[in-house]
Amino acid sequence: MRRWSAIILLSLLLGFPAAVIAADKPYFYPYVNPLEATVMELPSYYHADIPDKVPTKTFSLTVFPDREIPKVFWYEDGLDFSLVYQKEKAPLVFIIAGTGARFNSPKMLNMQKALYQAGYHVISITSPTHMHFIVNASSTMTPGNLYEDAKDVYKVMQLAMDKVKKNIEVSSFHLTGYSLGGIQAAFVSMLDEEKKIFDFERVLLINPPVNLYTSVNILDSMLTENIPGGINNIDSWMDEVMKRLAAAEKKMGYFELSGEYIYKAYKRFPPREDFLASLVGVAFRTDSSNMVFAADVMKGGGFITPTDVTMTNSTALTPFYIVGNRTSFKDYFEDHFVPYFRAKDPSLTEEKMIKMLSLRNIEPYLRSAEKIGLLHNEDDIILAPGEIDYLEELFGSRAKIFPTGGHCGNMNHQDVVDFMVNFFAGQDG
Amino acid sequence: MMISRKGKMVLFVLLLSVVFVSGCSTVPKPGPDSQPAMRQQADLVPEGTRLDVEVYDPLEGFNRGTYRFNYYFDKFLFLPIVSVYKFILPDYVEDRVSNFIDNVYEFNNFTNNLLQLKFKQTGITLARFAVNSTVGVAGLWDPATKWGMHRQTEDFGQTLGHYGVGHGPYIVLPVLGPSNLRDTTGLVTDAVAFSVAGPPAWVDDDDVTLAFTALTAVDRRKRIPFRYYGSGSPFEYEQIRMLYTKKRELDIAD
Numbered sequence A: 001m002r003r004w005s006a007i008i009l010l011s012l013l014l015g016f017p018a019a020v021i022a023a024d025k026p027y028f029y030p031y032v033n034p035l036e037a038t039v040m041e042l043p044s045y046y047h048a049d050i051p052d053k054v055p056t057k058t059f060s061l062t063v064f065p066d067r068e069i070p071k072v073f074w075y076e077d078g079l080d081f082s083l084v085y086q087k088e089k090a091p092l093v094f095i096i097a098g099t100g101a102r103f104n105s106p107k108m109l110n111m112q113k114a115l116y117q118a119g120y121h122v123i124s125i126t127s128p129t130h131m132h133f134i135v136n137a138s139s140t141m142t143p144g145n146l147y148e149d150a151k152d153v154y155k156v157m158q159l160a161m162d163k164v165k166k167n168i169e170v171s172s173f174h175l176t177g178y179s180l181g182g183i184q185a186a187f188v189s190m191l192d193e194e195k196k197i198f199d200f201e202r203v204l205l206i207n208p209p210v211n212l213y214t215s216v217n218i219l220d221s222m223l224t225e226n227i228p229g230g231i232n233n234i235d236s237w238m239d240e241v242m243k244r245l246a247a248a249e250k251k252m253g254y255f256e257l258s259g260e261y262i263y264k265a266y267k268r269f270p271p272r273e274d275f276l277a278s279l280v281g282v283a284f285r286t287d288s289s290n291m292v293f294a295a296d297v298m299k300g301g302g303f304i305t306p307t308d309v310t311m312t313n314s315t316a317l318t319p320f321y322i323v324g325n326r327t328s329f330k331d332y333f334e335d336h337f338v339p340y341f342r343a344k345d346p347s348l349t350e351e352k353m354i355k356m357l358s359l360r361n362i363e364p365y366l367r368s369a370e371k372i373g374l375l376h377n378e379d380d381i382i383l384a385p386g387e388i389d390y391l392e393e394l395f396g397s398r399a400k401i402f403p404t405g406g407h408c409g410n411m412n413h414q415d416v417v418d419f420m421v422n423f424f425a426g427q428d429g
Numbered sequence B: 001m002m003i004s005r006k007g008k009m010v011l012f013v014l015l016l017s018v019v020f021v022s023g024c025s026t027v028p029k030p031g032p033d034s035q036p037a038m039r040q041q042a043d044l045v046p047e048g049t050r051l052d053v054e055v056y057d058p059l060e061g062f063n064r065g066t067y068r069f070n071y072y073f074d075k076f077l078f079l080p081i082v083s084v085y086k087f088i089l090p091d092y093v094e095d096r097v098s099n100f101i102d103n104v105y106e107f108n109n110f111t112n113n114l115l116q117l118k119f120k121q122t123g124i125t126l127a128r129f130a131v132n133s134t135v136g137v138a139g140l141w142d143p144a145t146k147w148g149m150h151r152q153t154e155d156f157g158q159t160l161g162h163y164g165v166g167h168g169p170y171i172v173l174p175v176l177g178p179s180n181l182r183d184t185t186g187l188v189t190d191a192v193a194f195s196v197a198g199p200p201a202w203v204d205d206d207d208v209t210l211a212f213t214a215l216t217a218v219d220r221r222k223r224i225p226f227r228y229y230g231s232g233s234p235f236e237y238e239q240i241r242m243l244y245t246k247k248r249e250l251d252i253a254d
Helices: A002-015 A034-039 A106-117 A131-137 A146-164 A180-195 A212-226 A231-252 A259-268 A273-298 A318-325 A329-344 A350-356 A359-368 A387-398 A414-424 B002-021 B060-088 B091-104 B106-115 B119-134 B156-162 B181-197 B199-203 B206-223 B236-253
Strands: A056-061 A079-084 A090-096 A121-125 A170-178 A202-206 A372-377 A399-402 B170-173 B177-180
Touching (some): A056 A146, A090 A180, A106 A170, A121 A146, A131 A146, A146 A180, A170 A180, A170 A414, A180 A202, A202 A414, A212 A329, A273 A329, A329 A350, A350 A359, A372 A414, A399 A414, B060 B170, B060 B206, B060 B236, B091 B106, B091 B119, B091 B206, B106 B119, B106 B181, B156 B181, B170 B236, B177 B181, B181 B199
Parallel strands (some): A090 A121, A090 A170, A372 A399
Antiparallel strands (some): A056 A079, A079 A121
């Protein structure tokens, strides 16, 4: 999702004059279609007024000094994270990235800038579902278990803090995350109640799923239901995408790989609903196949790669790429994830694990924890019917739900950024 | 000139050693207890299906070695040079440099549009060169685009493709990255034509040409946002190979 939106978003920038929206105007979002809201980036006219550049340092952590990283990941050497820092003593916000996203993905950079501007230090953590995290920092190397992933993230946060403590002075700690990072933030916060290492003051969940399994299956079905003939027909789907681009080029008289161009093409040849959905599905499948390959190789293979093989930097990975792209999250969950955790605890069934990976499973905590707030959209595409009502009821006055914005589409909207920043300052709404 | 040739030789030998050291085996080496994967291509893809991702790549072992070389070259040499360049020059000046370089290379767009008998595009290219070299002050600005005359990029690889030459084996070029036999042939042909009959021949000064070539390399790298393994995918090599091949098909079809 983020790669497409990065490209598409870039283009939108030139179409609209930059302007600051008056604070008392009602919330307005230019895309009513939730798929458009999710895929297309927000026109710059609505962008939050944030600085272009903020003081940033990148660090690398060796989380498991004894871990031997397989040669096929020859480019992996420690877990990178970033610190955005204030000169004076200030509160610090940890951000956990969404599915398959790195600490420096476009959404992360925007949040860093907004929070820096509001006077916070920011430490950004790569998603536990990203290859980079699985290889360097995951203890189970089997991402998706919110309880286990929370432990890994919590450990990384401590190591990161150790690394930067001589650079900054921190007055208090806050936590946030978007999408999968949002639900992870809830589990990390619960762990922190017990360990009390950071004693988070405020925790904001941005566009989290209610149930992980439900949401990933929704994303998966966007691919299977919107590519005619299914995944084995992805080549003809790709050809169609290319043909459309070529047709646009012919009509417009030129082609360039720029955001402006794609935006113009988008305006002149609006894509169909099923095409937008398939884009979301393909982007998600790409992220998930990266995850599955990394997880499988790190555990010694057997799922999509053979066991006991040596792969190096010159090994052809094409067959695994093909298989990975044909492996849904459901396949991963049933044939790799559940068996792994069941081997440790035979009482775990598929059904039990599906229930575990949910905000409902920690409902009493979420209900009582005054520090936790929710930022969501009513039309978020990853939620099943009824789930937004559940969240609204669960968080009550601590929930801020925008009517439109899709899944994380409006994160850079001025109103949304204002809410986020005010939340950490302790001013609701 | 002598030094630069020597430098090229050193680079070439260095590169060869990297390629050979990394070997050419491309199949995972099984150990004594190796078991097949639960999910396999043969079970998931109907037999006889040719997938786009399976680009003809008989030199894959070498190519992956070169890809790795490029990763290190980029990280330790190319990108640091680019960041020094960006640090020294204001963005405004960098944009003038980019325009200037693009204008000089209109030579190749002109010859290749002409070779493909695309007369309208040839005319636009010629007009662009005339406008940008005069009104645009030696190409430092690009008023032609503002007036609706967009750049008509064509290279000799596209010209070969236009006349039906297939892409041939995929090749990862040192420093330059993804290519194939057809496009590498095109690249060399364009470079020779450019230096024999193009602007370098008009200037006829080796030092100027050398400085220009170096500047072009830095400017081009600056303009490509790609970072090796920034995509976060273990299949980046496969993805780049497929996208490059598709993109070139699209370029040729236009």
